Amino acid sequence: MLSNYFKIAIAVLKRRKFFTFISLFGISFTLTILIVITSFIDHLVDPGYPDANRNRSLYVQRMESSDPKKGWSRSGPVSFHFYDKYVRSLKKPELVSFQSMPSPTVTYINNRKLSLDVKYVNADFWNVYTFSFIEGKPFSAEQLARSEKLAVITDKTSMDYFGTTQGVVGKTITTDNEDYTVAGVVKAGPITDIPSYGELYLPYTLMKGDFKGTTLNGSFLLTLLARSENEVDAVKEEYAAMVKRIPPQDKEYTKISSEADPFLASFARPILGGDHSDGMTKLTGFVVAFFLLFLLLPTINLVNINVSRIMERSSEIAVRKAFGASSRILAVQFIVENLILTFIGGVLGLLFSLLVIWVINTTELIPGGVLTMNYKVLGLSFVICMIFGLLSGVYPAWRMSKLQVVRALKMAQ
Numbered sequence: 095m096l097s098n099y100f101k102i103a104i105a106v107l108k109r110r111k112f113f114t115f116i117s118l119f120g121i122s123f124t125l126t127i128l129i130v131i132t133s134f135i136d137h138l139v140d141p142g143y144p145d146a147n148r149n150r151s152l153y154v155q156r157m158e159s160s161d162p163k164k165g166w167s168r169s170g171p172v173s174f175h176f177y178d179k180y181v182r183s184l185k186k187p188e189l190v191s192f193q194s195m196p197s198p199t200v201t202y203i204n205n206r207k208l209s210l211d212v213k214y215v216n217a218d219f220w221n222v223y224t225f226s227f228i229e230g231k232p233f234s235a236e237q238l239a240r241s242e243k244l245a246v247i248t249d250k251t252s253m254d255y256f257g258t259t260q261g262v263v264g265k266t267i268t269t270d271n272e273d274y275t276v277a278g279v280v281k282a283g284p285i286t287d288i289p290s291y292g293e294l295y296l297p298y299t300l301m302k303g304d305f306k307g308t309t310l311n312g313s314f315l316l317t318l319l320a321r322s323e324n325e326v327d328a329v330k331e332e333y334a335a336m337v338k339r340i341p342p343q344d345k346e347y348t349k350i351s352s353e354a355d356p357f358l359a360s361f362a363r364p365i366l367g368g369d370h371s372d373g374m375t376k377l378t379g380f381v382v383a384f385f386l387l388f389l390l391l392p393t394i395n396l397v398n399i400n401v402s403r404i405m406e407r408s409s410e411i412a413v414r415k416a417f418g419a420s421s422r423i424l425a426v427q428f429i430v431e432n433l434i435l436t437f438i439g440g441v442l443g444l445l446f447s448l449l450v451i452w453v454i455n456t457t458e459l460i461p462g463g464v465l466t467m468n469y470k471v472l473g474l475s476f477v478i479c480m481i482f483g484l485l486s487g488v489y490p491a492w493r494m495s496k497l498q499v500v501r502a503l504k505m506a507q
Contacts, residue, residue, distance in 0.1 A: 121439025
């Protein structure tokens with residue numbers, strides 16, 4: 095029976111070329127957008143280079159001082175003082191990475207202006223994040239303590255500055271009127287991974303300004319690495335208990351709050367969460383709502399097209415009903431036809447998605463980032479494709495099933 099449905103569907107698609115083109119264009123275009131977005135979300139969320147330990151890492155993005163009664167608050171990245179006095183005392187984390195937000199600095203090479211994102215890091219940064227060294231090695235804790243003017247650069251920086259990624263260890267790179275000796279060259283990470291992203295990595299002891307003040311807010315991020323995935327919750331609880339013991343640093347504020355969250359939650363909490371929520375529920379709701387809304391418009395259009403397409407076949411429906419075909423059988427046939435149409439559109443959408451992803455990766459639209467089409471993205475794309483086909487096929491099939499033989503014959507005339 096399915097083979098007959100398939101033959102009928104192909105015959106109908108060939109007969110109504112305009113409707114077929116409009117339907118396939120809408121399906122493939124919608125699915126292309128959704129698949130590329132799914133691949134991008136997968137790139138953002140899943141562990142990858144150089145944050146391969148993400149499943150056992152917790153991220154600290156902010157420190158907030160507030161007075162709930164007066165409604166005052168001050169929030170921002172953490173300070174060296176907070177890291178040195180409080181975070182170093184934690185026993186549960188295996189390692190704690192301490193790094194600044196990437197900040198642009200300007201350098202000149204051969205009369206050419208070059209803007210580099212500088213990140214100041216501690217020695218454990220190179221153990222928390224799994225950077226691949228093309229040559230050289232990271233600076234050690236001892237070199238960092240001696241404030242040796244060393245730098246680790248990315249392969250992109252090396253190409254832009256030296257014109258090569260080989261043989262640059264020991265050479266001097268000058269930026270912001272300071273000379274640094276290149277200690278190593280690493281493969282660049284994606285710009286979307288803010289805790290690890292940088293183009294020029296320097297010891298935090300070389301940071302200009304008074305970064306050793308006694309305030310809790312500064313310009314640094316923390317990454318707490320648990321010894322295993324099973325110990326992540328213990329690290330989180332120890333961090334929360336430590337924060338509770340910190341007294342307010344300013345008379346204007348009565349409360350101190352800071353959270354160690356999984357990667358995505360660390361970005362969701364400042365925007366959508368609060369003290370008692372990491373914002374992931376709202377974020378998930380927004381993502382689901384976005385996908386549903388994005389599916390809704392093309393689905394409505396496809397429903398209208400399918401209704402017109404089915405009603406044009408009213409004579410066929412009337413004849414088949416007159417010869418005993420039940421409404422259920424006809425409804426199943428039209429749903430299967432629509433699923434076949436959606437499947438063809440899904441295949442086209444998948445091919446277009448691969449093309450778009452290839453263009454994004456080739457043109458480095460996401461610096462350092464690579465979108466992929468893995469099994470998870472493929473599976474989700476298949477589910478979206480089937481939902482799309484069912485949503486747009488059920489209503490026209492149901493409407494057709496209610497069509498009486500006499501009315502169908504009149505419509506055919």
